[in-house]
Amino acid sequence: MFAEFETFIKTHTALCDDDIKLIRSRAIEKVVRRKELLLQEGEICRYKMFVSKGLVRTFCTRDDGSEHILQFSPQNSWTTDPESFDNLTPSHCNIDALERSELILWTKSDFDYLFANIPGLKAYSEKLVARNLYLVRKRVLSNISATAEEKYDEFIKNYPDVFSRVSLHMVASYLGVSLKTLSRIRQAQLIR
Amino acid sequence: MFAEFETFIKTHTALCDDDIKLIRSRAIEKVVRRKELLLQEGEICRYKMFVSKGLVRTFCTRDDGSEHILQFSPQNSWTTDPESFDNLTPSHCNIDALERSELILWTKSDFDYLFANIPGLKAYSEKLVARNLYLVRKRVLSNISATAEEKYDEFIKNYPDVFSRVSLHMVASYLGVSLKTLSRIRQAQLIR
DNA sequence: GCAAAACGAGGACATTTGACGTCATTTTTT
DNA sequence: AAAAAATGACGTCAAATGTCCTCGTTTTGC
Numbered sequence: 001m002f003a004e005f006e007t008f009i010k011t012h013t014a015l016c017d018d019d020i021k022l023i024r025s026r027a028i029e030k031v032v033r034r035k036e037l038l039l040q041e042g043e044i045c046r047y048k049m050f051v052s053k054g055l056v057r058t059f060c061t062r063d064d065g066s067e068h069i070l071q072f073s074p075q076n077s078w079t080t081d082p083e084s085f086d087n088l089t090p091s092h093c094n095i096d097a098l099e100r101s102e103l104i105l106w107t108k109s110d111f112d113y114l115f116a117n118i119p120g121l122k123a124y125s126e127k128l129v130a131r132n133l134y135l136v137r138k139r140v141l142s143n144i145s146a147t148a149e150e151k152y153d154e155f156i157k158n159y160p161d162v163f164s165r166v167s168l169h170m171v172a173s174y175l176g177v178s179l180k181t182l183s184r185i186r187q188a189q190l191i192r
Numbered sequence: 193m194f195a196e197f198e199t200f201i202k203t204h205t206a207l208c209d210d211d212i213k214l215i216r217s218r219a220i221e222k223v224v225r226r227k228e229l230l231l232q233e234g235e236i237c238r239y240k241m242f243v244s245k246g247l248v249r250t251f252c253t254r255d256d257g258s259e260h261i262l263q264f265s266p267q268n269s270w271t272t273d274p275e276s277f278d279n280l281t282p283s284h285c286n287i288d289a290l291e292r293s294e295l296i297l298w299t300k301s302d303f304d305y306l307f308a309n310i311p312g313l314k315a316y317s318e319k320l321v322a323r324n325l326y327l328v329r330k331r332v333l334s335n336i337s338a339t340a341e342e343k344y345d346e347f348i349k350n351y352p353d354v355f356s357r358v359s360l361h362m363v364a365s366y367l368g369v370s371l372k373t374l375s376r377i378r379q380a381q382l383i384r
Numbered sequence: 385g386c387a388a389a390a391c392g393a394g395g396a397c398a399t400t401t402g403a404c405g406t407c408a409t410t411t412t413t414t
Numbered sequence: 415a416a417a418a419a420a421t422g423a424c425g426t427c428a429a430a431t432g433t434c435c436t437c438g439t440t441t442t443g444c
């Protein structure tokens with residue numbers, strides 16, 4: 001489980017083996033089965049998580065019970081509720097597994113410690129946050145400017161792997177359109 | 193012009209007068225009139241900008257000429273195209289002034305230098321990026337889960353000052369709905 | 385391996401939203 | 415001060431989208 005992480009982090013940073021040993025010393029490994037919750041609304045998100053295998057989603061619910069997906073996190077990606085994690089405030093979202101998944105967890109104090117001792121990790125984390133911001137801004141732009149079909153096509157283009165592993169309900173919930181709309185778009189594309 | 197910035201930064205950080213002097217030594221002051229462009233699509237966004245007076249917007253255009261507003265930046269806020277600024281890549285958006293505005297500009301190398309010499313400024317900047325991410329994620333959630341009326345009400349609640357200074361076209365363009373839809377919502381709220 | 389749940393298409397219908405044009409008023413520009 | 419542009423409401427019509435439903439198929443969980 002940690003092996004995947006080690007491979008990943010080595011391709012994204014120039015950390016030495018001692019650094020990685022230190023990171024490992026603080027890591028918690030966790031396996032979750034499909035549908036298992038990693039974070040529940042109202043809780044404080046105690047962990048920043050690396051998904052080494054599987055697929056995880058972050059979603060919020062509304063009063064009417066509808067679910068809205070903020071993020072998919074497949075293998076080799078990070079997930080957490082940044083606001084809750086950084087500020088130790090109750091989260092407004094949920095994280096659960098869409099497939100049996102393997103994760104590595106660190107608390108905020110783990111990361112504070114690691115950042116203080118591994119400058120390269122700190123730099124990597126900053127890059128990650130920055131790139132995250134670029135991506136979310138792009139998503140806002142897509143949200144406010146694109147048609148449903150454009151959003152659907154973009155999603156397939158940007159996340160082909162996720163697309164092939166989740167139901168259309170999930171895609172609809174991520175895009176902010178109804179399943180019916182996706183059905184119609186797919187039908188129209190079939191005819192062409 | 194720099195006076196407003198000094199007041200602002202002193203309330204948000206614990207920088208000393210020498211730090212501020214250093215920051216000032218790299219700053220460029222700029223006044224723009226209404227409608228003047230600060231960044232044009234295709235250019236590299238050379239500056240991170242502090243708006244000390246006025247109101248500025250970041251927007252993208254589509255092939256059909258439609259404009260979509262990513263961000264309003266009133267006095268005492270920061271603006272830039274983060275991706276273009278960080279990576280020195282051509283920007284996909286435009287920044288222009290909605291009112292006569294006064295700004296302070298720093299280049300990336302200015303900031304690199306200042307960050308290296310003023311740890312408190314670096315820490316402040318990181319907080320800013322993090323908070324930005326929280327906000328943009330909230331906006332995505334709103335985009336994909338709220339009705340047009342909810343988005344409209346949220347906007348007024350979150351940005352009352354901006355709301356009172358921009359046209360409904362601008363609000364519509366920020367929310368990703370048509371002006372007509374806003375008109376209808378306002379009409380319906382009047383009747384209640 | 386089997387019962388239960390999830391999945392995705394599709395029909396019917398209501399609602400929301402957008403495109404386009406008009407118009408009176410206000411604001412901006414010169 | 416006058417001309418030009420922007421503003422925001424509104425009407426009409428068409429298109430897009432959502433809700434609720436059924437139905438056959440696939441997947442999941444025990």
